[in-house]
Amino acid sequence: MEKLGLTTGTQSLRRALMLLRLLGQHQEEGLSLTQVIERLPLERSTAHRLLTCLLEEGFVERQVKGKVYRLGIDAVQLGTAGMRRMPLLDQYAGLLQKLARISGDTVFFVIRQGDFCLCLQRQEGHFPVRVFTTNVGEKRLLGVGAGGLALMASLDDEEVKSILKRHAPSYAAMGFSPARIMQSVRQTRQYGYSCITDTITEGVSGVGCAFKVSPTQWAALSFGAITPRLPQQRQHELGQLLLTEVQSFKP
Incomplete structure (x- = not known):
């Protein structure tokens, strides 16, 4: 086990979930890559890699004008499904x-x-x-x-x-x-x-x-x-x- 009793072998998953949670908190205005790394304990390369993966999977979308990230359609669909029960x-x-x-x-x-x-x-x-x-x-x-x-x-x-x-x-x-x-x-x-x-x-x-x-x-x-x-x-x-x-x- 890692410190604080967290499950081992899940660092990347935890980082991605932390990132999704942050984007959800700022869905209205969106966040740039710079704003993400200001708010999370992530290296710029790590944050960029995670965002790119989430973009490819549809859980994040990127607005070219302004270069801000928001939750994507797949993340929204999960949230909607969760609201039903x-x-x-x-x-x-x-x-x-x-x-x-x-x-x-x-x-x-x-x-x-x-x-x-x-x-x-x-x-x-x-x-x-x-x-x-x-x-x-x-x-x-x-x-x-x-x-x-x-x-x-x-x-x-x-x-x-x-x-x-x-x-x-x-x-x-x-x-x-x-x-x-x-x-x-x-x-x-x-x-x-x-x-x-x-x-x-x-x-x-x-x-x-x-x-x-x-x-x-x-x-x-x-x-x-x-x-x-x-x-x-x-x-x-x-x-x-x-x-x-x-x-x-x-x-």
Whole structure:
């Protein structure tokens, strides 16, 4: 066995998977070869060789203009197939149903995908006025919704500032300044859960909690409801509920 108990004879495979994971995190803008080697512990020749192989196999595509790499059609097809039956969703389906039943509100399950969060599941509560601000399969920048804010708060300040810088025009267009987001991130870390009020859609509020679902993957559960149903006291009650359920949950 190699150090850290990793399986021997898999170095090239691990490097290719690490590369695919990185490209998936930056699918929107793509990455150049230089940007890849800045982010991964790979020699330039090794990174180029891996990218060339993945190009030949259809798992990576290269945009000639700008010379950036993105996930290719074969990688996308694998991801789509995984979405049709994902063990992760099976593991947490019961918890989503329980939270929706207890609260009566809509519960969202999202995962981090690079600078974005991706909605994997949505469970409706029994309250007649339902909140569907995010659809399954929809992506949002980190820091915007309750789940995305909780996920962003799990990162260190340097990484948060890098994300804010990379997407500055998009955040500004939505009315989010770096100072405002950093303040929300610090508050989320203090509470252990995020609270938002009328930040995305007027009249809609939310509470979210982030947690690790694997050594490399973070997810978040969040409640969404009309603002009158989520005054400050109830936000904190639901935040504590999320913390308790996540900490005691055993997949």
